Each structure stands twice: as structure tokens, then as C-alpha cells.
Amino acid sequence: MSTTKSLQGKVAIVTGAARGIGAAAAIELARAGAHVVVNDILPPDDTLKKITMVGGTGSAGVADVTDRAAVDQLVQSTKDTHGRIDLLVTNAAYSDRELFYKADLDGFQKTIDVCLWGPFNFVRAVANVMIEQGTGGAMVCISSPHAFKAIPGAMAYNMAKAATDQMARTAACELAEHRIRVNIVHPGWTDTPGERKFFHETELNARGSELPWGRLAKPEEIARGVLFLCEPGSEYINGATLPIDGGALLPHEQMFRVSGRPG
Numbered sequence: 193m194s195t196t197k198s199l200q201g202k203v204a205i206v207t208g209a210a211r212g213i214g215a216a217a218a219i220e221l222a223r224a225g226a227h228v229v230v231n232d233i234l235p236p237d238d239t240l241k242k243i244t245m246v247g248g249t250g251s252a253g254v255a256d257v258t259d260r261a262a263v264d265q266l267v268q269s270t271k272d273t274h275g276r277i278d279l280l281v282t283n284a285a286y287s288d289r290e291l292f293y294k295a296d297l298d299g300f301q302k303t304i305d306v307c308l309w310g311p312f313n314f315v316r317a318v319a320n321v322m323i324e325q326g327t328g329g330a331m332v333c334i335s336s337p338h339a340f341k342a343i344p345g346a347m348a349y350n351m352a353k354a355a356t357d358q359m360a361r362t363a364a365c366e367l368a369e370h371r372i373r374v375n376i377v378h379p380g381w382t383d384t385p386g387e388r389k390f391f392h393e394t395e396l397n398a399r400g401s402e403l404p405w406g407r408l409a410k411p412e413e414i415a416r417g418v419l420f421l422c423e424p425g426s427e428y429i430n431g432a433t434l435p436i437d438g439g440a441l442l443p444h445e446q447m448f449r450v451s452g453r454p455g
């Protein structure tokens with residue numbers, strides 16, 4: 193049996209990876225052999241420790257995704273230090289929840305800056321490195337079902353995620369000739385520190401129990417989809433949107449659910 197790891201020799205950047213889905217994605221890519229630059233505004237020590245525990249390698253890349261100069265500098269220093277960049281996962285997010293007509297517009301603006309301009313800054317900077325390298329690459333943008341659902345109290349987040357999807361799809365078209373793929377992941381409700389900021393455990397469990405799969409996603413389950421889209425075997429998947437949501441998009445009625453559900 194071959195012991196070669198699917199991402200051996202690759203270099204990845206994962207944004208917002210100090211915790212939650214980003215941390216899980218960074219660990220999964222490192223487990224598959226990539227060296228992962230763990231970006232966040234928080235120190236990503238915990239993620240780096242877990243990367244070491246799975247036998248991988250990583251390094252901290254502290255930068256605010258909204259600061260274009262800092263993003264350019266991190267991307268350039270990754271290239272200078274590790275010689276190349278093959279993979280990018282844009283994941284960092286921020287969200288204020290309030291009715292738009294009452295919203296503090298600073299929070300509204302910050303949500304759009306982090307959730308839309310953050311991914312754009314990284315996709316743009318990394319695309320230039322990948323084009324110059326000439327060896328292709330893969331990018332995954334973590335978006336949300338908010339990109340198409342009109343969820344009240346989250347207008348800025350909804351707008352940013354919808355625009356991020358179109359940013360990713362347009363980039364997928366423009367970069368295809370360079371063999372750089374750009375795909376989108378729509379996680380369903382996932383148990384992360386970010387969600388726990390808005391909902392109590394009982395509320396989260398109630399949301400989970402309404403899903404066909406009967407529970408929330410774990411960050412590691414989203415990370416496995418990210419890994420799949422990063423692997424060379426996914427070469428022909430470009431501009432696609434992968435929902436990882438326990439069947440949340442299926443039309444379903446809770447009352448017809450049978451007992452003995454998995455998970």
C-alpha cells in the first residue's frame with residue numbers, strides 16, 4: 193500500500209484558522225502532507241500544536257485579512273520562505289447580527305470587509321504567485337447558505353457571502369487557463385466558537401435536530417470536503433459549490449423522520 197500523502201510537498205495558506213472550521217481545515221491539509229501557513233488575527237498556537245500532533249508542519253501567519261498590504265506581505269513571505277504556494281482556503285469571517293435599518297454601520301462595514309474583501313485580498317495575491325509559478329493550484333472559499341437565503345438580521349453577512357460566491361466563480365473562470373481551480377464550500381450549521389457567540393447550546397441542538405441528519409456538523413466534517421477539493425484527484429472540479437450540511441437543503445418535514453438516525 194502506498195504511504196504517499198495526497199498533498200505531500202504542497203504549501204497552503206488557510207485564513208481565520210486559529211479556531212473553528214479554519215483550524216480543522218488547516219489540520220486536515222497538514223495531515224495530508226501540506227505545510228500550512230495558519231493565518232488569523234489571533235495567535236494560532238492551538239492549531240499549530242494540533243498540526244504537530246497529526247505529524248504535519250505549519251507556521252503562524254498573523255495578519256488581518258482586510259489589510260491588503262499585510263495580506264500581500266504574508267503571501268510574499270510565504271513564497272519567499274517556503275518556495276511556493278499551491279493551496280489557499282479563505283475562511284476568516286466576522287458577523288454582526290442586527291436589523292439593517294437599525295444597524296450600527298461600522299459593524300455592517302466590518303462584516304463586508306472581513307467576509308468579502310478578506311477573501312478577495314487573498315485570492316488576488318495568491319493568484320499572482322500561482323500564475324508566476326506556472327504549476328497550477330487550488331483555492332477553496334468557505335462561504336455560506338446565507339449567500340442565497342435571506343436570513344433576517346444578517347444582511348451584511350448575506351450580501352458578503354453572495355458576493356464572495358460570485359468572486360470565486362469569476363476567479364474560477366479567469367484562472368482556469370492557468371490550471372488554478374477555485375471552488376466554494378457552503379457549510380451547514382457547524383458547532384464552532386463563532387456560532388456559540390450567537391446561540392446557546394440548547395438552541396444549537398434544537399437547530400441540529402431539525403436537520404435531516406439530526407445534528408450540527410463538526411468542523412472536521414467541513415474540513416474533509418475542503419481537503420477533497422484541494423486534492424489533485426479533484427482536478428476537473430472548478431467553480432463548483434459543495435454544500436456540507438447534513439441534507440439541510442433537501443425539502444424535508446421533521447414529523448416524517450424515522451428513529452434510529454445515524455450520528
Ligand SMILES: NC(=O)C1=CN([C@@H]2O[C@H](COP(=O)(O)OP(=O)(O)OC[C@H]3O[C@@H](n4cnc5c(N)ncnc54)[C@H](O)[C@@H]3O)[C@@H](O)[C@H]2O)C=CC1
Pocket residue numbers: 207208209210211212213214231232233234255256257258282283284285286306310334335336337378379380381382383384385386387
Ligand atoms: N459555523 C457555521 O455554522 C458556519 C460557518 N460558515 C463559514 O465558515 C467559516 C468559519 O466559520 P466559524 O469557524 O464558525 O467561525 P469562527 O468565528 O469560529 O472563526 C473565525 C476565525 O476567523 C478569524 N478572523 C476574524 N476576523 C479576521 C480577520 N480580519 N483577519 C483574520 N482572521 C480573522 C477569527 O479570529 C476566528 O479565528 C466562515 O467563513 C463562516 O462564514 C458558514 C456556514 C455555517
Ligand SMILES: O=C(O)C(=O)C[C@H](O)C(=O)CO
Pocket residue numbers: 335336337338341343379380381382440
Ligand atoms: O453562519 C452561517 O453562515 C450559518 O450558520 C449558516 C447556516 O448553516 C444556515 O444554513 C443558516 O440557515
